[in-house]
Amino acid sequence: xxxxxxLTKEQEKLMIQVRDEWLDRxxxxxxxxxxxxxxxxxxxxxxxxxxxxxxxxxxESPMGCQYAAHLMKNMPKKxxxxxxxxxxxxxxxxxxxxxxxxxxxxxxxxxxxxxHxxxxxxNNxxxxxxxxxxxxxxxHxxxxxxxxxxRASVSHSVIDFQDFCYYGSIRxxxxxxxxxxxxxxxxxxxxxxxxxxxxxxxGIYDMIQLDGVCIYCxxxxxxxxxxQEQMHNISGYSIEWGDGYGQHYVNGRFLKPxxxxxxxxxxYTIEEFFKEDNEDIKSAIIGLIQEKYGDEYLFHxxxxxxxxxxxxxxxxxxxxxxxxxxxxxxxxxLFKGNINNVDVAYVRCYCPSTDRMFFLGVENHHDNxxxxxxxxxxxxxxxxxxxxxIQRQGERFSTVFxxxxxxxxxxxxxxxxxxxxxxxxxxxxNKITYEY
Amino acid sequence: METKQLTVNVAPxxxxxxxxxxxxxxxxxxxDITESFVVEGKSTLETKNHTSIDLDEDCLIxxxxxxNPFSKMYEKVVD
Numbered sequence: 001x002x003x004x005x006x007l008t009k010e011q012e013k014l015m016i017q018v019r020d021e022w023l024d025r026x027x028x029x030x031x032x033x034x035x036x037x038x039x040x041x042x043x044x045x046x047x048x049x050x051x052x053x054x055x056x057x058x059x060e061s062p063m064g065c066q067y068a069a070h071l072m073k074n075m076p077k078k079x080x081x082x083x084x085x086x087x088x089x090x091x092x093x094x095x096x097x098x099x100x101x102x103x104x105x106x107x108x109x110x111x112x113x114x115x116h117x118x119x120x121x122x123n124n125x126x127x128x129x130x131x132x133x134x135x136x137x138x139x140h141x142x143x144x145x146x147x148x149x150x151r152a153s154v155s156h157s158v159i160d161f162q163d164f165c166y167y168g169s170i171r172x173x174x175x176x177x178x179x180x181x182x183x184x185x186x187x188x189x190x191x192x193x194x195x196x197x198x199x200x201x202x203g204i205y206d207m208i209q210l211d212g213v214c215i216y217c218x219x220x221x222x223x224x225x226x227x228q229e230q231m232h233n234i235s236g237y238s239i240e241w242g243d244g245y246g247q248h249y250v251n252g253r254f255l256k257p258x259x260x261x262x263x264x265x266x267x268y269t270i271e272e273f274f275k276e277d278n279e280d281i282k283s284a285i286i287g288l289i290q291e292k293y294g295d296e297y298l299f300h301x302x303x304x305x306x307x308x309x310x311x312x313x314x315x316x317x318x319x320x321x322x323x324x325x326x327x328x329x330x331x332x333x334l335f336k337g338n339i340n341n342v343d344v345a346y347v348r349c350y351c352p353s354t355d356r357m358f359f360l361g362v363e364n365h366h367d368n369x370x371x372x373x374x375x376x377x378x379x380x381x382x383x384x385x386x387x388x389x390i391q392r393q394g395e396r397f398s399t400v401f402x403x404x405x406x407x408x409x410x411x412x413x414x415x416x417x418x419x420x421x422x423x424x425x426x427x428x429x430n431k432i433t434y435e436y
Numbered sequence: 437m438e439t440k441q442l443t444v445n446v447a448p449x450x451x452x453x454x455x456x457x458x459x460x461x462x463x464x465x466x467x468d469i470t471e472s473f474v475v476e477g478k479s480t481l482e483t484k485n486h487t488s489i490d491l492d493e494d495c496l497i498x499x500x501x502x503x504n505p506f507s508k509m510y511e512k513v514v515d
Contacts, residue, residue, distance in 0.1 A: 140484060148451065252485065279502070280451065280485070280515040323487040344505040353486040360513070361503040376500050376513075378470065383496070394486045395500040395513035396447055396454045398475070400493045409474055409496055417465045417472040417498065436487035 004118045004187065007125070015181055019130045022177040025201070026138060026170055026219055033058075033203035033218045041199025042207070042214045045168060048192065049101040051094055054214040061217050061241030062146060062164070062206045066154055068215045069162040069208050092211040099166035106192040110179045113188035130181055135174030137229050141252065143171050143206065145231065146239060149247055149254045162208050168199065169206040170219070176200055205241075218242060226251060228354075234292045235264075250291075251356065253284035263288050270305050271339060274361075279395065283356040290357070302359075306337035306346065312369040314429050323436065324352040330435075334362070334369040347373045351394070353436045370425030377428055378420035383408060390428070392435040446473045446497045450515050452484040456491065471512060472498040 007015065025031050039056050046054050059068050114123065147164055154161040176197055182188060183197075207216035222240045226232035230252030231239055237246030248260040255263075262268040263285060276282050290298045314330035321329060328350035336345045346359040347369055366372035377397055379387060386405025391398045401409055423431070444462040447454035449471060456462050460477025474496055481489045481497070501510045 274506075277504075277511070278451075278514050339505075342505050345503075351486070360500075361505055363503050364505065376502060378498065378501055380496070388493075391489050391491075392500075393454060393481050393483060393489045395450070395515055396481070396483075396497055397500060398481060398489065398491055398495040398497045400495045406494050409494065410476075412465060412474065412496075414466045417470055417496075420470065434489055436489055 003116075004122055007122060011185055014184060015126055015129055018177055018181045018184065019133060022130075022134050022173050022180070023137060025203075026142070026173070026205075027223055027225075029220060029222055031203045031219050034201075037198060037202035038204050038216060041195060041202055041204075042168075042216065044195050045098055045102075045199065045209075046094075046214065048105060049094065049097040051097060052212060054210075054212055057213065057215045059215060059217050060243035061220075061245040063150055063245045064241070064243055065164070065206060065208045065215045065217050066150060066159055066162060069210065069213075070159045072210070072213055072215070073160075073162075093163055094209045094211050095163055095166050098168065098209050102167040102196060106190065106196055107175065110183075110188055110190050110193050113190065114179065114182050117187045118182065126181055127178055131174045131178030133174075134177050138173045139171050141225075141229055141231065142223070142239065143169060145249070145252070145254060146247060147206075153256075162210075165207045165209050167196075168209065168216075169204065170200070171206075172196075172200055222246075228252075234288055250284040250288045251354070253280050253287075255281065255284055255288070259285065260288070264292065266293070270301060273301075274339060274344070274359075279358055279360065283351070283358050286357045286359075302335065305339050306335040306344070309334045309336050309345075309367065310369045312373070312425070314370075314432075316435075320434055325355050328355055328357075332369040332373045334366060334372050335359070336364065345372065347376075349373060353394075368425065370429065372425075374425040374428035375422040378422060380412065380416050381419050381421050382416055383412075384421060384423070387431050389433045390431045391433055394436075444473070446475070446481070447471065447483070447499070449499075449512065450483075452515070454481055454483040454497075456481055456497070459491070469512065470498045472496060 035058065042056055043053055057068050059065055151161050179193060180197060183193065203219050205217050205219045207214060218241065220239050220241050223231065224233040224238045231249035232251050234250065238249035240246035248255045248257060273282060273285060286298065289301060311331065311333040316330055329352045331350060333348040334345065335348060338344065343364045345362050345364045345366060347362050349358050349360065350356065351358065360376060362372040362375055366375065379399060383401055383405050386401040386408065388400045388402050443455045443457045445453040446456050448467065456475055457480045459475050459479035463474045465472040465474060475491055476494045479491045481491055500513045502513050504511050
């Protein structure tokens, strides 16, 4: 039989339906946990990996998973009577074994079946519409951020962070939905895939896989997002589970509860703002203030200590504005002032990709915004006269050099790249092309 | 299609990372102060919160700095 070369209208319709079903599973926030299905799936997962049948513990949230893992690891031996060899030695993670099993026994097998039966163009199209789309919305925008924030908050506590699973969470929605579509149109039959598919559909959010114990949690009760599908809520948690655990996000950026609540109560100070060393978090705080209390409050927040000295607008050619957003691209304002008896200067600028506002520290001697913002770009001294053009993505610069400079670049040393200098505003803006 | 491409994070101190995809070679030169990488070959620079950039020619990637008025020092931008 030949390969599938084109999707029918019905199949195209089904493709969108499959994508939406998987996205709705988490974002509708009304998927009930099928506890029996979840536990059967976990037992199968351990069996497939050659592991003993685990004690299965269900909690409400991913933070609950961390607490449960901590308790299991610190359980006194005398309480070891739960019939599943649970004791203080049961701490080894089995994520590698489980990961290898799913990767080799399930994923590789269905991948081979689909590649054998479907032409690359159809494969690409379904991956783009289903797999990649879900992966972006679920994996990149939700679970990876949640895991990262839990790891950060646990690392400041008495609990040792326990790695979550590689396979067995909503992180798998993208690739599983992709093959779910081909499964539904009869491209392959694979018992392992169907079992793994059912495990995910049972309503599991995430899990910790230990030797002899598996701890999993339910899907969240609530997720709030902005129109760019980033987690976002200026009044409360952006994502929240049944046990009350939640996380605050502003335009996709995590904020600690104490910071979020202080801003909401108008107790957050400019001193705290400038002590924050993460520019993305500072930008999220600005976004929260702006959206919650408006531009006037935002202006007063800064103007108590800062006054505007100069503004420079870099008018770019139209071709450099493609894929940028907002009216503030290329607008830089220099502010100066005094905070805690320290003379300070900041350049206010905007992200061309998202229009988020940033305040970047510059030396106080600057008297114009153009030179001030240029002072934050650095180039190795020996390559300064060979710059062909500069591009910027967030805080990363990519600099292309002329032929001689490129030859020198290939031999550049650690000492060379550390011996840098800044450009003047005129030099910098003559070289900068794309900024995102 | 579900494919894997060699990617290199050229922003190790960034929470989200900035990833060079499709380059022939990526060499880390200095990681502590400037986070400098030499990228050879046509590639793309991708990250979560910004539009992707085409890297059409060999280039140097390094990080923006900011001046901390309280420590009176330049620091690499953290995001």
